[in-house]
Amino acid sequence: MTLRPCHPFAFCFLLLFAVFAGVFPLEVAGALPRAATASSQNVNLNEVFLQWKLTRVALAPSVTQWKNQWISVDVEPNKSYLIINNTRVFTGLPVRLGKGGANFLSRLDFDNALLPIIAPRNTRDAPARRVYHVLIDPGHGGTDLGRINKTGMSEKMLNLDVARRLKFILERKKIKVTLTRETDVTIPLEKRAAMAKKIGADLFISIHFNAAENAAEASGIETFVLPPRGQRSTNDTSRDTRTLYTRYNGHLNNQWNVLLGYHVHAALTGRLKATDRGLRRARFHVLRENTCPAVLVECGFLSNQTEARLINQALHREKIAQGLADGIVRYQTIVGKLAAPARKI
Numbered sequence: 001m002t003l004r005p006c007h008p009f010a011f012c013f014l015l016l017f018a019v020f021a022g023v024f025p026l027e028v029a030g031a032l033p034r035a036a037t038a039s040s041q042n043v044n045l046n047e048v049f050l051q052w053k054l055t056r057v058a059l060a061p062s063v064t065q066w067k068n069q070w071i072s073v074d075v076e077p078n079k080s081y082l083i084i085n086n087t088r089v090f091t092g093l094p095v096r097l098g099k100g101g102a103n104f105l106s107r108l109d110f111d112n113a114l115l116p117i118i119a120p121r122n123t124r125d126a127p128a129r130r131v132y133h134v135l136i137d138p139g140h141g142g143t144d145l146g147r148i149n150k151t152g153m154s155e156k157m158l159n160l161d162v163a164r165r166l167k168f169i170l171e172r173k174k175i176k177v178t179l180t181r182e183t184d185v186t187i188p189l190e191k192r193a194a195m196a197k198k199i200g201a202d203l204f205i206s207i208h209f210n211a212a213e214n215a216a217e218a219s220g221i222e223t224f225v226l227p228p229r230g231q232r233s234t235n236d237t238s239r240d241t242r243t244l245y246t247r248y249n250g251h252l253n254n255q256w257n258v259l260l261g262y263h264v265h266a267a268l269t270g271r272l273k274a275t276d277r278g279l280r281r282a283r284f285h286v287l288r289e290n291t292c293p294a295v296l297v298e299c300g301f302l303s304n305q306t307e308a309r310l311i312n313q314a315l316h317r318e319k320i321a322q323g324l325a326d327g328i329v330r331y332q333t334i335v336g337k338l339a340a341p342a343r344k345i
């Protein structure tokens with residue numbers, strides 16, 4: 001990551017541009033956190049947020065909100081997540097409470113969870129890639145049924161239904177769309193990830209539905225992107241470190257994966273008014289091996305009676321597709337402004 005000092009005039013220009021263009025509602029223009037970092041391992045969030053001229057508000061005895069007119073970040077010590085503009089983003093390590101009430105975030109989380117979302121122009125590990133062509137991956141299919149609930153609803157068919165709806169919406173927005181499967185057929189995971197490279201897709205989105213065997217009350221949306229090297233997957237409590245530092249294709253797009261995942265997750269939970277189960281991390285095959293920005297969305301729980309009844313309705317699945325499309329278009333707009341001039345077609 002390159003942190004570039006910002007000239008005061010450049011700062012004003014960026015600020016005005018952001019306001020008038022309305023393009024970066026989440027972006028903090030201006031001072032970058034070079035001086036505010038306490039060490040290479042941890043970042044003092046209080047110092048960074050003060051540099052960014054965010055205002056501090058106590059939401060609860062242990063929860064602090066930092067905000068300006070565009071963004072808010074809720075921070076709570078010992079929790080492994082931040083709430084960024086009312087959307088939960090999981091971190092690899094918990095926020096730590098330091099001397100004088102300062103909150104510290106690991107450098108890995110700062111660079112890979114916070115900065116790409118609120119200041120994407122400053123986190124260019126890889127060039128921004130405009131979105132012309134989206135590969136939608138309806139999870140499972142054929143002999144792989146995916147989740148099935150007590151009433152016989154099968155995930156593979158629901159995934160395909162939402163994928164078709166999403167394709168229709170994106171095509172109306174002049175985005176080229178390909179599906180990894182158009183029908184109920186078995187496709188190996190390796191083929192799904194490889195297809196994005198083969199067809200030159202700019203974005204990969206895998207659609208799934210969830211189920212919790214021992215928690216019938218579990219409901220809501222979970223969205224997954226690849227964790228950076230050295231960071232455990234969100235639900236991984238094992239001591240297995242064999243793949244922790246393995247370098248995957250997906251790591252080429254660390255920052256774009258997170259930006260994409262954040263906007264898809266925020267748009268979908270917002271559209272459905274569903275429980276926000278957070279932007280999470282997992283080393284799923286399709287996230288590890290994709291060479292373009294990739295996200296996997298669990299669009300609701302088939303094991304929850306109330307949610308399953310909703311998912312069974314075409315109108316609700318249309319809403320899901322709309323939410324996913326909203327997130328993709330938000331992401332498309334941001335990277336479109338950050339990318340090099342458009343290629344000639």
Ligand SMILES: [Zn+2]
Binds near residue numbers: 146
């Ligand atoms: Zn699935």
